Amino acid sequence: MSPTQFAILLVLVGALWWFIIHLFRTIFSTNPRPLHKPPPGPRGLPLIGHLHLLGKQPHRTLYELSKKYGPIMSLRLGSIPAIVVSTPAASELFLKTHDTVFASRPKSQAADYLWYGTKGMIFTEYGTYWRNVRKFCTLELLSATKTASMAGMRREELVLLVESLKVAARDREVVDLSQKMALLMEDMTCRMLFGKSRDERFDLNAIIHELTIVVGAFNVADFIPFLGALDLQGLTRRIKQIGKAVDTVLETIIDEHEQDASDGYNKLERDFVDVLLSLKNSPSSTHEQLAQHMDRSTIKAIVLDMILGTIDTSQIVVTWIMSELLRHPRVMKQLQNQVQNVVGDCEFVEESHVSKLDYLDMVVKESLRLHPVATLLTPHESVEDIVIDGYYIKKKSRIIVNTWGLGQDPKNWSENVNEFLPERFIGSNIDYTGNNFQLIPFGSGRRGCPGIPLGVIMVKLVVTQLVHTFDWELPFGMSADELDMEELFGITVPRATHLLAMPSLRSLP
Numbered sequence: 172m173s174p175t176q177f178a179i180l181l182v183l184v185g186a187l188w189w190f191i192i193h194l195f196r197t198i199f200s201t202n203p204r205p206l207h208k209p210p211p212g213p214r215g216l217p218l219i220g221h222l223h224l225l226g227k228q229p230h231r232t233l234y235e236l237s238k239k240y241g242p243i244m245s246l247r248l249g250s251i252p253a254i255v256v257s258t259p260a261a262s263e264l265f266l267k268t269h270d271t272v273f274a275s276r277p278k279s280q281a282a283d284y285l286w287y288g289t290k291g292m293i294f295t296e297y298g299t300y301w302r303n304v305r306k307f308c309t310l311e312l313l314s315a316t317k318t319a320s321m322a323g324m325r326r327e328e329l330v331l332l333v334e335s336l337k338v339a340a341r342d343r344e345v346v347d348l349s350q351k352m353a354l355l356m357e358d359m360t361c362r363m364l365f366g367k368s369r370d371e372r373f374d375l376n377a378i379i380h381e382l383t384i385v386v387g388a389f390n391v392a393d394f395i396p397f398l399g400a401l402d403l404q405g406l407t408r409r410i411k412q413i414g415k416a417v418d419t420v421l422e423t424i425i426d427e428h429e430q431d432a433s434d435g436y437n438k439l440e441r442d443f444v445d446v447l448l449s450l451k452n453s454p455s456s457t458h459e460q461l462a463q464h465m466d467r468s469t470i471k472a473i474v475l476d477m478i479l480g481t482i483d484t485s486q487i488v489v490t491w492i493m494s495e496l497l498r499h500p501r502v503m504k505q506l507q508n509q510v511q512n513v514v515g516d517c518e519f520v521e522e523s524h525v526s527k528l529d530y531l532d533m534v535v536k537e538s539l540r541l542h543p544v545a546t547l548l549t550p551h552e553s554v555e556d557i558v559i560d561g562y563y564i565k566k567k568s569r570i571i572v573n574t575w576g577l578g579q580d581p582k583n584w585s586e587n588v589n590e591f592l593p594e595r596f597i598g599s600n601i602d603y604t605g606n607n608f609q610l611i612p613f614g615s616g617r618r619g620c621p622g623i624p625l626g627v628i629m630v631k632l633v634v635t636q637l638v639h640t641f642d643w644e645l646p647f648g649m650s651a652d653e654l655d656m657e658e659l660f661g662i663t664v665p666r667a668t669h670l671l672a673m674p675s676l677r678s679l680p
């Protein structure tokens with residue numbers, strides 16, 4: 172029997188097995204039937220449920236389905252019940268009103284393997300361990316003081332970028348902005364986490380790019396476990412390969428830090444790995460509980476959280492913003508004028524300038540509305556049975572909040588929803604930190620992003636500098652409409668193609 176015939180036979184046997192179990196459960200169940208119905212949803216297929224419906228851009232498919240089935244929709248992904256949340260009011264119910272019930276994360280093969288048995292923060296189930304990791308990261312790695320203390324290093328990396336772009340501008344070269352942003356964020360991240368710029372021994376960007384795809388994929392092994400062994404999508408193989416690459420990087424970096432410490436090398440600024448190692452070696456009373464778990468794999472898992480947060484999300488946000496500015500020269504000009512007023516003759520933008528740029532803030536909001544980096548947030552999971560808005564939601568349901576859909580709905584943004592129009596935020600108090608549920612690119616509540624201040628300052632600083640020093644145009648006489656805006660779905664959603672653009676040095680008045 173060929174492997175394909177074997178796979179088909181296994182699927183058929185599985186489907187029959189699932190059908191019989193389901194029938195028995197329905198007939199002989201002793202549990203009282205819940206008084207409330209589950210939320211409405213399309214009819215699923217045996218065994219796979221609705222997995223076949225998701226397609227290449229699940230956020231778009233789910234948004235279309237929600238128009239028919241409503242703001243709280245039921246799906247079944249293999250054997251896993253899933254709830255798709257698509258309006259601000261419904262998001263508030265799940266992420267604020269009943270936050271504690273939905274603050275967990277579902278288990279997944281990728282998160283389990285790559286995060287050393289989910290020892291980090293992002294994919295860890297809700298409970299004391301997660302709370303301790305989160306408290307540690309918020310206080311020691313992502314605090315306002317720590318973020319501010321690294322401003323000098325961000326500036327140094329930005330100066331290097333500007334110098335390289337000046338050469339490109341002088342030579343009238345087309346620049347691969349996606350690649351430039353990826354390298355810049357890699358440099359900034361490595362300085363912050365490891366204490367030195369990008370390490371030529373590893374291609375961290377390529378590793379993280381592949382990681383976001385395998386982590387975001389709807390993996391059959393997670394939803395139809397008995398098919399997992401067949402690895403029909405080839406994901407298990409990819410996860411293992413990426414796992415090895417990630418581990419090699421982290422092991423090397425940690426070894427080098429330990430070596431530096433034993434050599435008595437005195438650093439002026441402690442990087443993230445230093446901070447984590449010092450908790451392992453001399454537990455502080457504030458983080459006593461976490462210190463007990465602080466082995467090497469915990470350090471690696473937390474470092475991986477931080478890498479994903481800084482390298483990946485920030486470059487994606489900047490690249491989407493620059494794509495929109497290139498398509499909207501009027502907005503670009505207006506932003507440049509405001510930057511000029513605030514930054515004046517200074518060649519380099521200071522972080523203190525950024526908070527004075529209210530039009531920049533609107534540009535960032537508008538771009539995050541149309542291009543939230545995590546189009547479906549990170550999946551949440553319910554920890555108990557609950558009735559919401561009259562619907563019964565089972566314990567261990569996967570909760571998918573369609574952040575992308577929230578930004579597309581004319582009911583939230585009026586009929587000009589498809590236009591890139593930062594002015595829609597004039598006089599509005601909508602922000603993106605999780606208080607206004609029509610715009611939650613960082614999530615909201617307990618599992619909301621703890622890296623907002625760091626992510627926002629990195630993004631704003633880079634965009635401001637790019638438009639302050641250079642004028643930008645699309646290459647090869649391309650018109651705004653011709654710029655490809657296709658997305659590549661994963662746990663984060665970057666542009667599918669690289670953004671190419673031509674800089675020219677601005678003559679400052």
Ligand code: HEM
Nearest residue numbers: 293477480481484544545548549612613614618620622626
């Ligand atoms: C502009 C950039 C960023 C965006 C758009 C972003 C977005 C998000 C989103 C949507 C979530 C999931 C929220 C949820 O599931 O409800 C998240 C979680 C998270 N983010 Fe960010 N993020 C950014 C920057 C950062 C940075 C700079 C870091 C840290 C270095 C970071 C670290 C994390 C962590 C650790 C979590 C998991 C929190 C938890 O599960 O408790 N993020 N982020």
